[in-house]
Structure formats: C-alpha cells, structure tokens
Amino acid sequence: MDYSRLTLATLRAYLTSGEVLYPEFVDAWREWVAQADVDVNAYTAQFDIVPPVARITEHESLLTGAPLAIKDNICMKEGPTTASSALLQHVPSVYDATVVSKLRAHHPLFIGKTNMDEFAMGSSTETSALHPTHNPCDTARVPGGSSGGSAAAVASGSALGALGSDTGGSIRQPAALCGVVGLKPTYGRVSRYGLIAMASSLDCIGPLAKNVADARTLYNVIAGQDPRDATTSCISHASSCIRPQTLARLRRDVRTLIVGIPRALATQLHGANKAWYERLITDMEQHGVRCVEVDIPHLDKTLETYYVIMPAEVSSNMARYDGVQYRSAQAIQPIAQYRSALLGEEVRRRILVGTSVLSRGYYESYYGTALAMRTVVRQEFTQAFTEVDVIMTPTSPTPAWKRGEKMDDPITMYLSDVFTVSANIAGIPALSIPYGSIESLPMGVQLMADMYHEDVLFDFGAWIESIAPSP
Amino acid sequence: MDITSLGALSALDIPDSERASMEKAVERIFGFIEGMRSADVLRVIHGDDNESWELRPDTPVMQDDMTAQALRAQAYARHDGLIPVSALRSTR
Numbered sequence: 001m002d003y004s005r006l007t008l009a010t011l012r013a014y015l016t017s018g019e020v021l022y023p024e025f026v027d028a029w030r031e032w033v034a035q036a037d038v039d040v041n042a043y044t045a046q047f048d049i050v051p052p053v054a055r056i057t058e059h060e061s062l063l064t065g066a067p068l069a070i071k072d073n074i075c076m077k078e079g080p081t082t083a084s085s086a087l088l089q090h091v092p093s094v095y096d097a098t099v100v101s102k103l104r105a106h107h108p109l110f111i112g113k114t115n116m117d118e119f120a121m122g123s124s125t126e127t128s129a130l131h132p133t134h135n136p137c138d139t140a141r142v143p144g145g146s147s148g149g150s151a152a153a154v155a156s157g158s159a160l161g162a163l164g165s166d167t168g169g170s171i172r173q174p175a176a177l178c179g180v181v182g183l184k185p186t187y188g189r190v191s192r193y194g195l196i197a198m199a200s201s202l203d204c205i206g207p208l209a210k211n212v213a214d215a216r217t218l219y220n221v222i223a224g225q226d227p228r229d230a231t232t233s234c235i236s237h238a239s240s241c242i243r244p245q246t247l248a249r250l251r252r253d254v255r256t257l258i259v260g261i262p263r264a265l266a267t268q269l270h271g272a273n274k275a276w277y278e279r280l281i282t283d284m285e286q287h288g289v290r291c292v293e294v295d296i297p298h299l300d301k302t303l304e305t306y307y308v309i310m311p312a313e314v315s316s317n318m319a320r321y322d323g324v325q326y327r328s329a330q331a332i333q334p335i336a337q338y339r340s341a342l343l344g345e346e347v348r349r350r351i352l353v354g355t356s357v358l359s360r361g362y363y364e365s366y367y368g369t370a371l372a373m374r375t376v377v378r379q380e381f382t383q384a385f386t387e388v389d390v391i392m393t394p395t396s397p398t399p400a401w402k403r404g405e406k407m408d409d410p411i412t413m414y415l416s417d418v419f420t421v422s423a424n425i426a427g428i429p430a431l432s433i434p435y436g437s438i439e440s441l442p443m444g445v446q447l448m449a450d451m452y453h454e455d456v457l458f459d460f461g462a463w464i465e466s467i468a469p470s471p
Numbered sequence: 472m473d474i475t476s477l478g479a480l481s482a483l484d485i486p487d488s489e490r491a492s493m494e495k496a497v498e499r500i501f502g503f504i505e506g507m508r509s510a511d512v513l514r515v516i517h518g519d520d521n522e523s524w525e526l527r528p529d530t531p532v533m534q535d536d537m538t539a540q541a542l543r544a545q546a547y548a549r550h551d552g553l554i555p556v557s558a559l560r561s562t563r
Contacts, residue, residue, distance in 0.1 A: 298515065304506040315481060322482070336484035348483055349493065352474065353500050355481040369507045372516045410496055411503050 003032045004157035008062045008214045011160060015056040015065060022055050022065055026109060029067055033111060033158040039139045042153040044072045044130050045079050046112035053107050062217050063106035069159035071150050072113040073120055074205065075194035076100050083196045084128035085118045087342040091326050097194020098229065099163060099205050099222040106221060111159050114149030118344045120170055120198045121314070122146050123416045126407055127346045134403070135178055137442060141400040144174030144416075150208050151178040161209040161218050165195055167202045168306050169395075169420025172432035175208050176395035176444025179434045181215045181461070182208045184420075186451045187427035188233040190219075191226030199313035200231075202306075202424040212433060212462040219454065233452075241452035246389045250456055254463045257456070259284060260294030260388030268397050268418050272438045277394050280435060280445055284392070287467060294388050296380045299422055301373055306421040307414060308357050308370035315354025318347070349410065374425050381426040385450040390460055392447055393419045395432040399441035423448050431457040436469040 001014060015022060037043060056065045070076055073083040075093040082088045096104065104110075117127040125133045125148030135143040136156040143152040147164030151174035154162050164171040166184035175182025183206045190205045197203060207218035225232045235241060242250070249256040261281060269277055281291050320326070323338040333341075340348065357366040384391065397418055406413045423430035428451055432444040445464060449456045474494045478485040485493055506512065 298512075301506060301512060304504045307500065307504050308507055319482070334484075336478070336482050339482055340484040340486070343483075345493075348481075348485075349496055349500070351481045351483060352477045352493070352497055356477050356497075356501075357504075359480065366504065366507050369512060369516055373507070373512060376515055409499070411499055414503065 003029065004036065006157070006160060007210050008066055008160055008217055011066055012056065012058070012062055016058050022053055023050065025065075026050050029109065033067075036156045036158040037153070039134060040136050040143075040152050040156045040158075041131055041133050042114050042143075042149045042156065042158065043069070043112040044082055044084060044115050044149070047078050047110050049078065049110055051107040051109055061106040061221075063103065063108045063161075063221065066108050066161065067111050067159050068103065068108045069111050069114045069150055069153040069162040070100060071116055071147050071162070071164045073116060073165055073196040073198075074100060074163055075196075076110070076113065078110070079113070081113070081196065082130065083119045084116045084130050085343070085347070086129040087321055087339075088196075088326060089130070095194065097205075098191035098226045100194065102222050103163075103218075111153070114147070114153050114162060114164075116149055117146035117170075117346070119196065119314075119318070119347055120146040120165055120167055121346050121350055123169070123173060123413050124401075124403075124406065125149060125174070126403065127344050129344055132403065135400045137179055137440075138400065140402055141441070142177070142403055144177035144396070144400065146170040146174075147182075147208065148174045148178075151175050151180055151182065154178070154180045154208050154210060161207060161214055163205055163218070163222070164208050165198075166204045166206055166424065167198050168310060168424050169417045171204075171206045171208060172395050172420050172430060172444065172446060173416065175432045176434070176442065176446075177400040179442030179444075180208055180210055181212050181434070181465075182206065182432045183215050183219055183454070183457070184423055184430045185219065185223065185454060186233070186238070186429045187424075188231050189223050189238065189429070189452070189454070191222075191224070191229040191232050193226055193228040197317045199310040200317065201313060202310060204424070212431075212458055212465050215431075216458045219458075223454075235452060238452040239455050242456060243385070243389075243450065243453075246450075246453070246456060249389060250459055254460050255288045257289070257389040257460055258387070259289055259291045260384060260391040261291050262296055262299055262391060262393060263293050264296075264300060265393055265419060269394065273394070273398055273443075276436060276438055276443055280392075280394075283467065291392070292388060294384050294391060296377070296384050296422075298373065298377050298380060302377055302422040302425045303414065303418050305370045305373045305377065306417070306425055307353075308366050309374065309425075311350040311354030312358050312367050312370075313354070314347075314350045315358065318343075318351050346410070377422065378426045381422075381428060381448075382450070389456060390447045390449050392445060395419060395444035395446040399438045399443055419446055427451060429454045429457055431461045433461045433464050434468060435464065
C-alpha cells in the first residue's frame with residue numbers, strides 16, 4: 001500500500017477490505033510518519049494515542065481511524081499547546097478546543113500537533129521558535145505559513161487532513177505552496193474556543209486536505225454554532241443562505257457559475273506567475289465557464305488595512321502573556337524583560353506597531369481609518385457578489401521561495417499575503433486548490449464567495465480539481 | 472518613531488543592541504501602511520472635506536465582535552496591575 005497517495009475515501013476502502021486489521025495499520029502508519037516527516041519536520045509533538053476502534057466498518061464516519069494533525073495553536077489535552085513560541089513551550093493544555101472535541105467524537109487517529117509561525121505571525125513557518133519546517137515538494141524551500149506544518153504534514157502524506165488557522169491567508173497560502181487544498185471558512189462559521197487568539201476579528205479555523213472532498217468532510221464536522229464562542233453564527237444550515245441565482249446555476253451545472261476576475265490584482269503578478277494566471281483564465285473559458293471582470297475599487301488597499309487592524313488586535317491579545325497566567329520557569333523577572341526574552345522578533349514588531357496605531361494621535365489616522373476602510377471593502381465585495389458567483393485569484397503571487405530569502409525584510413514577507421487578506425477583511429469564505437505548477441513547484445487558485453457560500457466553493461472547487469493539470 | 476516609548480507601552484524591553492534594527496523595521500512597516508493616510512483613502516472615508524477626522528455619517532464602521540470598543544474593554548478587563556496603566560490610558 002502506497003500511504004502517500006491515500007485519501008479519506010481510499011483509506012476507508014483499504015481498512016474495510018479485510019487486508020489489514022486496524023491496530024496493525026496504526027503501527028504501520030507510525031513507521032510511515034517517521035519516514036515521511038524525516039526531512040520535513042512538520043510536527044512540534046507526536047502522540048501515541050490509538051483510537052478505541054478495533055475494526056473499521058463502512059457504516060462509520062470517514063474520519064474514524066483516519067490520521068489527522070492539529071495546528072499547535074489549537075488546544076488539545078494531550079500536551080502543551082505551544083503556538084511554536086518559547087513562551088508557551090512548557091504550558092500544558094487543560095482542555096480540548098471545540099473543533100478538537102468535534103473531531104474526537106469521530107475517533108480519528110491524531111498524529112500530533114503541527115509547527116507554525118510563532119503565534120501565527122508569519123508567512124513561511126520560519127518564525128517558529130521550535131524548529132523550521134521544510135516544504136515536502138522541495139525541502140530547500142519554505143512550506144508557507146503560518147499553518148506551514150499542517151500543510152506540510154498533508155503534502156508529505158503523514159496526515160490525511162489537518163486543521164489550521166487563517167488570519168490573513170495562513171491556511172490558503174501554505175496549502176497553495178505545498179500543493180494541497182485549504183479552506184478559510186466564513187467568519188463565525190467555525191468555533192474558535194480553544195484557539196490561541198491572534199487577531200480576533202480576523203481569525204478562523206479551517207481544514208487542509210489532499211482534495212476538496214476531504215476538506216469538505218472535515219469542514220462539515222467542525223462547522224456550527226458553539227455556546228462557548230459568542231462569535232459563532234447561529235445559522236444552522238449555511239446552504240440556505242446561498243443567493244437564489246447562484247443556487248440555480250449551481251444546480252444546473254457548476255460551469256454556469258459566473259467567475260469574477262479582479263483584473264487590478266493581476267498587476268501584482270509578473271513573468272511566469274502572470275502567464276500561469278492568464279492560462280488559468282483561458283482554461284476556465286475553454287471549459288465553458290464565463291469569466292467576467294469584476295470591480296472591487298479598493299481591493300488594493302486591503303493589505304494596508306489588514307496590517308493596521310491585525311497588529312492592533314495582536315497588541316491587545318498578546319497583553320495576556322504577562323508571565324503570571326501562563327508561567328514558565330523564567331517568569332520570575334520583570335514583565336518587559338520576560339516578554340522580550342521569550343517572544344520572537346516578528347511578534348515583538350507587531351506588538352510595537354499595534355500599540356502605536358492604537359495610541360493617541362495615531363488612532364484616528366490609522367486604526368479608525370482602517371476600520372472604516374474595512375467596511376467599504378466589505379460593501380464592495382457584497383456588491384460584486386450581486387454580479388458574479390465566485391471571485392478567482394491566485395492564492396499566492398509566487399510559488400514557494402527558498403528558506404531565508406524573505407526573512408530580512410518584513411514587507412517582502414507581508415506582500416506574499418496580497419491575494420488572501422481580502423477574504424479575512426471581508427469575513428467571506430475562500431478556498432485554495434492546487435492548479436498546475438511553475439518550475440515544478442505547485443501553485444494554488446483561490447476562490448472567494450459570499451458569506452456562508454462554502455458549498456458553492458466546494459462544488460466549483462471539486463470541478464476545478466477535476467480539470468487541473470498535474471503539478 | 473520612538474521605539475523606547477512604544478516598548479514601555481507594550482511591556483517590552485528593547486535592548487540597545489536591537490534598537491536600531493527594530494526601529495528600522497517598524498519604520499518600514501509604517502511606511503507600508505502610510506497608504507491609510509493617502510488622499511484617495513481619506514476621500515473615501517471622509518468625503519472631500521479632509522480637514523475633519525470625523526467619519527462621514529454614511530460610512531458606518533463595522534460593528535464586529537472586536538471593534539475598538541471591544542478591544543479597549545478587553546484591555547481593561549485584563550488589567551491586573553502588571554500591564555502599565557499608561558499603556559491602557561493611551562489606548563483610546
């Protein structure tokens with residue numbers, strides 16, 4: 001059995017075929033993980049837990065017995081939740097996040113916690129205080145971030161699915177760079193109880209998987225209202241929110257959906273990357289999909305808006321790490337020294353910028369303006385979705401870059417989020433699907449839809465997946 | 472940009488050896504987000520009268536779960552005597 005090619009459906013077929021008993025499979029899988037992860041280092045911790053399942057039957061959930069990984073900023077009772085920070089390295093988790101409880105009810109095989117940028121602040125998993133993670137497609141390159149460990153675990157085959165968190169593209173960008181599928185759900189669709197907060201008006205938990213069907217299976221389990229998270233939506237059936245005209249086209253044929261192309265964003269692409277995007281649009285049109293230019297006038301301001309709102313919320317959320325509530329052995333020292341010793345450079349940078357934009361004199365000109373700009377962009381997206389069903393962009397302006405290449409200049413790194421932050425600013429869902437490659441490195445196409453239109457993304461994404469060229 | 476005062480407000484100690492590089496990085500970031508104060512953004516948010524920082528009445532600020540008010544309330548709720556009071560006061 002080639003474990004690297006398994007999906008949830010093929011694993012189920014294998015486990016119910018009678019070829020192998022489940023406990024034997026678990027032992028063999030652990031050996032496979034050691035082999036698959038040796039040059040990747042996707043995990044911060046691995047577990048030795050066997051789900052209480054003797055044999056898998058066809059009647060059980062697809063997730064039963066399936067190897068899954070969890071980003072290390074989502075709490076699990078099995079050990080510390082480090083957020084890949086030295087500050088939390090020895091702080092044990094005392095409860096499960098709601099998303100973990102929901103998955104646990106299906107008895108999956110939790111492989112471990114995955115590496116990430118420290119406190120999810122970064123786009124390459126290089127700011128992890130624990131160790132770097134390498135891209136399985138080319139280990140000299142980064143896996144993207146901040147959910148780089150989750151994407152690398154799925155891409156290397158050591159997990160069939162994983163959970164990540166997405167504040168400005170942290171699920172979709174690593175998914176694209178590693179050649180897997182990643183979903184950022186509608187804001188409020190998935191509980192964040194047990195997620196270490198970064199920027200609370202932007203954070204979302206979502207799935208990464210090898211294909212769209214598996215991402216959908218994971219999403220359907222973790223989505224829904226949670227009394228422990230007041231920001232979760234009370235909508236029980238998101239499909240009832242789909243716009244009637246979109247639903248009609250979806251039921252007729254996914255190829256009748258109208259795809260919006262925000263041409264202004266194409267100016268961010270050059271050379272081979274630009275040619276890749278143009279070919280993507282041509283491919284869609286050749287398959288009969290109607291691609292139309294869509295106008296979101298202030299889309300080009302979303303990155304700046306994001307880099308004001310996000311650090312402002314970071315500076316507030318990080319105030320809780322004062323050395324008292326989340327204590328380490330080094331905590332008995334002045335608070336500023338403790339924080340400076342244990343927080344990485346990027347985290348400290350964002351705290352400083354966030355404190356500054358919330359300060360008297362800067363508040364109105366930066367933070368207040370960014371909040372208003374966010375409303376404007378959100379209204380522009382709502383207007384755009386009266387004309388098109390989905391908006392299609394690249395997920396990342398480039399394929400995976402070499403390790404260390406962008407670490408010297410924060411702005412170069414921030415620009416890699418240029419296509420993804422708008423979905424977080426607007427609160428809408430977005431799905432990244434692998435589509436072809438540039439110089440043998442995977443590229444991802446991003447689909448965005450109106451709030452609660454995840455089913456539209458899954459249906460259209462599955463169709464794109466079926467026509468996508470091999471990486 | 473006075474990194475020292477920002478560090479004090481953020482409960483961060485910026486050692487002398489790191490001050491220059493941190494200052495450079497923060498200034499780079501402020502250069503990047505300067506677009507928030509550009510004329511076209513101000514026109515969208517404030518109309519043609521850029522003298523006033525008051526929001527146009529027809530431009531509602533998104534009342535999400537974590538607007539500025541919520542952030543402030545959160546900061547005050549966390550105040551346990553360790554976070555410098557000056558930091559809370561400066562966070563309007």
